[in-house]
Amino acid sequence: MRLTRPLFLSALTLGLLAGCTSVSFKQGAGGADYRRDERACMGTTTERTAFIQCMEAKGWWTRSTEELSQITLVSVEESDAAAEAAAEAQPATPADAPAPAAAPAKPAPRTTTTTAPAVAAPKDPLARLRIAMWSKMGAGANELIADQTQCLSTLGEAHAPDTTAGTVTRGLYECLRKQGWTGLTFR
Numbered sequence: 001m002r003l004t005r006p007l008f009l010s011a012l013t014l015g016l017l018a019g020c021t022s023v024s025f026k027q028g029a030g031g032a033d034y035r036r037d038e039r040a041c042m043g044t045t046t047e048r049t050a051f052i053q054c055m056e057a058k059g060w061w062t063r064s065t066e067e068l069s070q071i072t073l074v075s076v077e078e079s080d081a082a083a084e085a086a087a088e089a090q091p092a093t094p095a096d097a098p099a100p101a102a103a104p105a106k107p108a109p110r111t112t113t114t115t116a117p118a119v120a121a122p123k124d125p126l127a128r129l130r131i132a133m134w135s136k137m138g139a140g141a142n143e144l145i146a147d148q149t150q151c152l153s154t155l156g157e158a159h160a161p162d163t164t165a166g167t168v169t170r171g172l173y174e175c176l177r178k179q180g181w182t183g184l185t186f187r
Contacts, residue, residue, distance in 0.1 A: 028141025
């Protein structure tokens with residue numbers, strides 16, 4: 001997992017040194033695959049946004065080097081932990097709510113109470129998670145497809161990934177995670 005970020009940064013650096021203005025990635029694809037898809041998309045449009053949409057429809061993740069300088073990929077677990085921490089940091093009452101009236105000062109009786117630790121609510125297995133890319137040391141697109149197929153045979157088609165939106169269900173994510181895959185998302 002730790003190698004993913006250095007490899008990504010190395011690819012980005014090489015792209016910058018070569019004078020590229022954008023970087024494209026598709027797990028399991030090579031240069032010939034890129035050139036074929038690029039020619040097909042360039043034949044349909046000259047407008048950058050439409051070109052990127054065409055490439056994304058073919059499974060490519062394409063970003064300008066300027067966009068990449070502002071993007072950080074993190075594991076879904078790290079993203080979930082950050083979102084939960086942010087939610088806990090929010091005040092329980094709205095900021096614009098009137099302050100409660102001051103009560104007359106009375107000494108409070110001293111009592112000791114024990115509270116049970118909060119139990120985390122189970123997460124919905126059909127909830128959708130956005131995945132920018134999958135990572136598993138030594139594995140490629142064929143292994144990902146095989147592992148997804150195996151998971152879907154147990155979970156059912158309701159858990160099929162939405163490749164256009166780049167989302168998977170939490171159930172499929174957890175199944176792939178047990179098989180050694182790490183889902184990366186944007187921070």
